[in-house]
């Protein structure tokens with residue numbers, strides 16, 4: 035871990051595997067930290083979707099880490115090379131640490147374009163082929179505080195064969211070794227942390243092998259790839275994540291990629307995950323929805339999470355309009371029971387804030403009727419206001435999650451989050467038998 | 474994010490305005506105090522007290538068609554120093570409708586905008602956006618593009634909607650004729666607009682808190698304009714708009730009609746030149762005596778990546794800016810220029826709509842800053858000098874100065890070198 039100062043201090047472990055702690059040593063001087071479990075700030079090329087710095091900073095207590103995907107960055111490599119001072123400065127980001135992931139968790143990534151030596155990312159100008167050399171050259175110009183190594187993560191597809199899964203684990207380890215070599219040789223990346231990537235599709239032995247092998251390398255932490263919502267049966271996913279985290283060292287952080295639904299976040303935290311990508315509020319925003327699930331475990335009724343009765347009613351009605359929303363795991367863009375669809379006509383004369391008691395700029399200043407109007411008239415402000423509320427709501431949920439871990443209230447939190455008509459994702463009947471006939 | 478963040482903008486606390494505010498509440502919902510008049514041109518700087526805020530003129534009013542300003546929050550708009558913005562009666566009357574807005578405590582409450590609002594009559598949109606609209610003495614008849622129902626927008630109906638919206642300034646319904654049309658139709662429209670003005674005045678349910686402005690018509694015919702001015706200035710309205718221009722007519726005709734109008738409009742009432750927003754037009758028309766302007770151009774063009782700058786405009790999406798690490802305008806104090814480079818905005822246009830918001834903020838800031846500089850130069854008695862400096866910066870060389878602008882400025886005693 036040449037030069038990396040990232041350090042995880044656990045303060046509590048609940049139910050054997052759910053971890054509460056602080057990730058220290060972040061920022062240019064290492065004086066910043068991140069309370070975990072936590073989600074990173076999701077961006078498009080350094081910009082939280084729809085938001086300017088003014089609107090973003092109406093949100094209190096943003097996480098100290100901003101995420102950017104290499105898929106957004108790659109096409110601007112020559113620009114960043116000429117700029118020389120890294121993406122943070124280029125994007126006008128101040129007082130934040132930067133994590134550079136390979137893919138955008140909210141953008142589809144077509145499969146079939148990886149080789150032994152390369153992976154592909156998809157930017158606005160189409161596909162960009164990436165070797166380890168190019169990948170590392172990009173990291174040098176991005177100058178993140180922290181990045182993931184190059185990985186072959188194509189095996190999330192249901193029908194990936196055991197052979198293909200094995201190959202992805204091997205390739206990812208080979209990429210990691212190459213990345214580490216170049217990382218250690220590079221002066222520019224001297225104080226930068228690298229995370230290794232755990233692959234292995236839905237095959238337990240491959241997941242365990244990938245975790246064990248990656249843990250042997252000098253990485254600062256781990257990305258758990260290939261678990262994105264919709265790609266895998268939820269029960270199996272939790273089993274695999276638990277198996278993986280068991281193999282990983284206690285003192286290094288684990289970032290789960292592609293999972294964002296609040297119920298899934300809770301389960302994955304229980305399975306030993308520390309960090310999430312914050313794309314879920316963005317997805318809700320894009321479908322014209324406001325997050326409205328409750329998460330209040332604080333004894334003080336003034337605290338975040340809104341009025342219980344109102345939210346229960348909301349969740350109930352949201353469930354009515356989307357009876358299958360929860361069962362449809364194939365489509366990440368589908369509305370979930372954690373949100374309300376403000377396009378719905380019922381909100382056209384609803385003069386309440388999006389969530390009663392929410393302290394965000396949108397809820398303090400605007401009403402559901404106004405946001406509804408902005409949505410039906412296709413006004414850009416709809417995205418701005420929803421993104422403010424959704425980001426704020428989601429961050430408050432993580433705050434509440436940490437509070438619950440600290441105060442032995444995880445079960446209460448689960449009850450709150452799943453309340454109303456919302457069905458647990460693992461309540462779905464799962465047929466694991468088809469897996470074996472693939473070899 | 475308070476209004477006071479823009480230096481020199483928040484003048485509402487000064488004591489000199491207290492009496493003005495009293496005047497507003499006591500008699501009519503509008504009071505105009507002339508702060509300075511240019512000794513050379515017809516330009517003037519005024520404090521225009523309206524129910525929600527006192528506006529420093531000359532003023533540019535950004536257009537928020539559907540009760541929102543193109544991705545900018547009310548707080549952002551306020552911190553840019555905007556004191557008054559527009560809403561469109563046609564759009565808002567259709568969606569979400571006057572009843573709903575009234576229940577939301579008017580357009581101010583609906584969009585949570587604490588300063589002034591001006592609403593148009595809806596007539597212009599109807600004639601320009603809706604096919605098969607038909608104008609009779611009763612009003613404008615048209616088919617709703619949403620449900621196909623036949624709707625009549627009469628002067629009474631327009632005022633009723635604007636009363637529901639609760640705007641600080643309402644516009645009369647006028648009979649809009651394209652400025653390129655000639656002949657008897659122009660005269661008919663002028664006379665009808667006068668009759669409709671009287672009906673609008675009679676229909677206003679809130680003369681104590683909503684100002685109704687008359688709109689001077691008469692096309693490009695000086696005699697008709699004069700006749701219209703003569704009639705309308707006899708009505709007891711708190712302000713006047715100069716209408717029927719900026720619709721594709723020759724600039725030579727345009728400025729002559731503007732200056733003719735301001736010659737006949739009363740000194741003690743505000744003059745609003747509708748639909749004008751290009752920087753050169755603004756500066757020239759201030760010199761011709763106009764106080765208020767509106768235009769969709771600065772915000773519309775921003776969404777295509779066109780940033781307004783003292784030397785014209787800058788197309789952020791053009792390849793030449795991909796590696797240009799300066800701000801849009803190094804001298805600009807807006808939040809966009811203080812943080813972001815042309816190169817970043819160029820790249821961001823490929824990734825996120827926030828890129829549009831950045832340029833929109835810059836363009837609104839450009840317009841408002843320009844008008845504040847114009848005002849300050851009038852107050853300081855150096856407006857003619859300001860014009861010369863402005864023109865030099867805007868055009869690469871004096872032989873590129875537009876002829877109409879030189880002529881218009883010469884007519885108010887400003888010679889460009």
Ligand SMILES: [Zn+2]
Nearest residue numbers: 392394397423
């Ligand atoms: Zn909110």
Ligand SMILES: [Zn+2]
Nearest residue numbers: 805807810835
């Ligand atoms: Zn600017």
